[in-house]
Amino acid sequence: MISKEENILFTAEKLFAEKGFEGTSTREISKEANVNISMISYYFGSKEKLFERIFEVRMTESLLFTKEVLANPDLNEWEKLNLIINRYTERVKRLQTFYIIMQREQLTNKNLHIVKFLNESKMGFLDIYAELIESGLRSGVFTKKPRLEFLHSTVSGIIFSSLHTLKVYKEYFKADENYENQYFDELKIHITNILKNLLGYEEN
Structure with missing residues (x-):
């Protein structure tokens, strides 16, 4: 069971994805969340602070699960990287509303607090990829060293381009309810x- 604060947060996330920040009122959020409008001020202070809190929660979650994988001593560098990509893709699939908001905010750069969260998240992922690549080269798991910027942009670019075009693909292929699960499963393989090619990794 989620708390009142989480209920407001997740409801607002959904509405911000559908209507944008400017197009969503606190009254709409309170009505959809079935809470008194004063609860938004009580928990978050303002609509803008609520918006910022969504980013703080989601970006923290994202880096936390990645660091947990990185700390696992039972996995080699390829297994860690593969698990991070698989979990991240599943996360984008599960939290499509948030990642739609995130991509929109990256284009506008209106809220400096959110820009800071986004930049910190990117820096965190760059650190993680850099650590895995260097460690993998030392251990012989990887035989190539791609530019860090290109590896990062390849992963994030493919995932987010695939997310934003999903609706078009579903319409084009007249997809059934199973299409989305298969789509994201095959995206991970892709x-x-x-x-594997970028890093020179070969399975034994």
């Missing part, structure tokens, strides 16, 4: 195959 990214994995590209990374």
